[in-house]
Each structure stands twice: as structure tokens, then as C-alpha cells.
Amino acid sequence: MTMGAFSQLVSRHQVAAFGIFFAVFPFLMPYRSLASQVLIFGLFALGFNLLYGYTGLLSFGHAAYYGLGAYGTGLTLAKLKVGSLWLGLTAGPMLAVVGAVVIGFFCLRRRGIYFAMLTLAFAQLLYFVAFHLADVTGGDDGLRGIPLLPINIFGWKIDLENSLAFYYFALVIVWLAVAGLRRILDSPFGTVLQAIRENGDRASACGYDVNRVKHLSFVFSAFFAGLAGALDALRLAVVPVESLYWVTSGQVVIMTLLGGAGTFFGPFVGAGTYLVLGDRLAVFTERWPLVIGLIFMAFVLFLPKGIWGTLVGKLPGGQAAEAKP
């Protein structure tokens, strides 16, 4: 099969291709928990990418929704002692959605570059709230004691403490989210998002309520970020207060741009690159964010399309791997 034909095949079955690649992914990684981390941060970046890459809104405060997702799930399981993993896993993204409805309302009152600064400010606000509300959130020590309950599917009990079992559990959920995103992008709503990114005034002139569409995109994006936070709370069994910190917001921005904003697979490529690179560099130096920062600056200057975005531009028939036929 030629390269071009392969790209065509991938483009027609993006969601399936994602599932197949990540089914073998843990065996390509140095250790299992890194594979889960790539999957979860890829989901976080996927949510961010919906807003930045497809709607054209740069949020510098996506830690807010990731953190709300993590705290939502963590509090439900650790403090409210709800005995169902599924309920806990649902509570996180729901909290993120509520947060996005409120914060999105405020942030979308200003456009352009203000939006980025406002999202950052509100994320920082949540960070300080979580930091000082130590009775509920554990404050600086983090929210501890989140149980990883076994799941029960038709009488088949699966213990998630096994790192490979947890990986595949996370993969099923992330795969559903990826399928969901593909569905959103293919819907008329997804087309309007991209129309707004290209020219907001024209979309408005076509009769679309641009602010409402942006707000919806913001909420969807937060849902994915919150789901990622919820999964990470289960993976780590703890929610560190740093999950709401600006560093976390910065991480998802870097990952998405490294991979390629506005491309379907870019967020996962970026999350993988960032985490594997960070993991390898940490062996040599504690100051590895310095290297990541320099690489990121080089990408903004010279490779604004990111790794995946540049690759699909170069490969024969590569464009097709991204664009829907």
C-alpha cells in the first residue's frame, strides 16, 4: 500500500485509527503509567484544541476545567464517599461544565487578546479558592484518599489497580471522547465553529449568534478538559492544588501547539512529545522545563503548525489524513 493510500485510509477512519494505535501504545512506552498520562493529557489538549484550534479562542486558563474535573471526581469519591466509580467520574466533568458556563459568560464579554488574559485570571481565582478552602480541598497538601473502586460490567469485576487495566479503562473513555469530538466537528455546529475562527464578522452576518456558539464551544471544551482531570484524579489517587495553577494551563497550551493546533491528532502527538521528552530530560536535569520552553519558543517562531500539522502538510496525500473526504 502506498503512503498516499494509507493516509486516505487513516483519514476515512480517524476514530478507528486512534483506537488501533493507542491499543498497542503502552507497549511502545518505557513504562505503563506514562502511557496513561499521555492518553489523559492528550484528552485535555483535545478539549483545549476544540476551543483554540477550531474556534480560534486562546484560553490561558484551561487548568480551571481540568482542576474542576479533578476536584469534582475527587470530592465525590473521597469526601462524599459515593460508592460508584461511574458517579464519581461523571461528577468531575459536570462541575467543569458548570464552571465553564459561569466563567465563559464573563470571559466572552471581551474579545481578542483580552479573552486569554481573562481566562487566566479566573483560573488563578479558582486556584486561590482551592488553596485557602483547605477544609474541603486539602489546600496545599492536595485532596488525598481518592479510592480507585473496581468496576463491574455485567458481573465481570475488573480491578483497576493494575496499571494496564487502568490504561485500557482510560482508553475506552478517551476513545469515546475522540469519537464525540469527531461527531461535533462533522456537525453543522462544528462547521460554524470553524467559520467563526476564519471570520467572526462574516459568521455573524450569516445570522449566527457568534457569542452563543463560542460559549457552547467553551463549555464543550471544558467538558473534555474536566473529563481528563477526572481520569487523572483516579490515576494519581490525589488532586494536587497545582492542577488549578497557571503552570497546568501553560502545559496544555504548549502540548497543543507542539502537536499542531487545529489538527485532529495534533493534541495527542503534542502530549506524547511533551511528556516523553520531559520524562527523558528529567533524568539529566531538574531544569527540564527550560528545554521545553526553548523548544516551544522555536515552534511559535518557525513551526507554528506544530509537528503533526507540518507532517501532514509534507506527506504525499497527507492533507487528506486531516481533511475529511
Place this chain on the structure above:
Amino acid sequence: MDISLAAVLPQLFTGLVLGMLFVLLAIGLSLIFGLMTVVNFSHGALYMLGAYFTVFFLGYTRSFWVALLMAPLMVGAFGLLVERFLIRRLYGRSPDDPLLLTFGLSLVLIETAKIIWGKIGLTLDPPRALGGAVDLGFMSFPAYRLFVIAVTVAVLIGLWAFLTRTNVGLIIRAGSRDPLMVRALGIDLNRVWLLVFGIGCALAGLAGALAGPMRGAYAEMGVTMVIESFVVIVVGGMGSLLGAVLAGILMGQVVGITTYFAPKLAEIMVFVVMAVVLLVRPSGIFGEAGLAE
């Protein structure tokens, strides 16, 4: 709780000193943004550099006054390099790109500072001449903090005179109104942008140098400051220098007063005020709606 004037007044003064730091940072950000529509995320890292450069020059020359002069100049010079070799490549691209680039730059600067000066912060003493407290009649207040207020006021007056009374100032103001027309009149805006970026960065360096003896120097000292300065600009109205000054003072007071009544809420109140302003007057107190959106 004691809410007599004698107890609250020192808080108001402390808030005013913090407000001065906000004003210096916000004016620099606002000046750069007004002219170049660039949001300089690394402003906080430059503030941090200002504090560390003060420590460095103090150790080198043994004179606080030389350090206070040299640190902002060095940060300003660094700013010139950043504009010339990094930001300039991004003109004509999305306004998000300079924000992303300077975000990366601030990561690099913070990590570099940790390598050079260590992870743990350094403390810095005010000069001996400003070491004590001054009796103002109704209360006594640390002399160094009064000095910070005086320096900021002097710098603001100087900046105001520069922008309104000199030819270069005139070009800067014209350039933020209508860059195309200024170009058509045969003025090389590249050099104006370079100068303004340098001035803005030097102001951040000055804020850091002044903050050093009060708050110490540590690698991450600029991050919360830059976010709060963004908030000041949103409240004051982007591009309005008067707005930046008044909103900076207001935010300093908000923090000062809240610290007295409910210390835990101090960091949060800044954002609450911002949310209220966004609801009531989205373009900021002195902002023009639609400017650079």
C-alpha cells in the same frame, strides 16, 4: 475587631505601596499593548529579573543607588533584544502569537533564574539611609516604602512629560492611534516600537528593583504579579494610561483593606472586583469599547 482609623491607615499606606508596583507594571504592559497590540506575558519574568539584577549590582558595586539605576536599565536593554530578535518576527501574524512566545520566554527566564540564583529566594535589605521609620504625625511608616511611592510618582510625571511634551512622545501617541498614517508621514515605526518595548520592560525592571527590599527576590515572584497587572489593565481599560494608574492604586487598596479584615480573601478580592467591572462596564473604567479587539 479594631476598625479605628489609626489601625486601618497603615493598611491603606501598605496598599498604596503595592498599588505603585501594580501601576509600574500595568503602565508598561499598557504602553506596549497600546502601540503594538502585543501582550507581553514575560513582563512578570522581567520584574523578577529587575529584583535579581538589583541583588547582583548591589553585591558588585556595594551601592543600592547604583543598583537601583542599573537594574531597570539592564532589563530595558534586555527588552530591546527581545523586541528586535523575537517579537519583530511575529508582526503581521495573529496577536495570540507574541503572547505565546513571551509565555515561552518567561518559562525560560524563570528556569534560568533558578539555575543562576538557586531555587530558594534571596533577601535584600533597604539601604541604610532608608532603613528606619518616618513619623508622619498621625502614624509612623517605613521610610523605604515612602521612597517607593515617591520614586513611582516621579517616574510617572517624567513619563507623562515625555509622552506629551516631546516629539518622540507625540509619535508614540500618534502611532497607537493610527500607525498607517504615521508611516505614511515617513516615520520609521520599527524604531518607535523598539523604544517603547524597551521603556515598558525597564518599568517592569524598576518595579522589581523597588520590590526587592520589601518582598525579596525569587524566581516565581513575577507570575502572580503579571496576572494581577492584567487584571489592573482590564479594570482600568486597556490602552488608557490614566486608567492603569487609577486602577493600579484601586487594586492596591483592595488588597490592603482586605488583608486587614480577611487575609485569606485578599488574593481573591482582586478577581472579584474584575468580575464586577466586567459586568457593569466591560471595556474597563477608562477604556474605549472595541479598542484592539
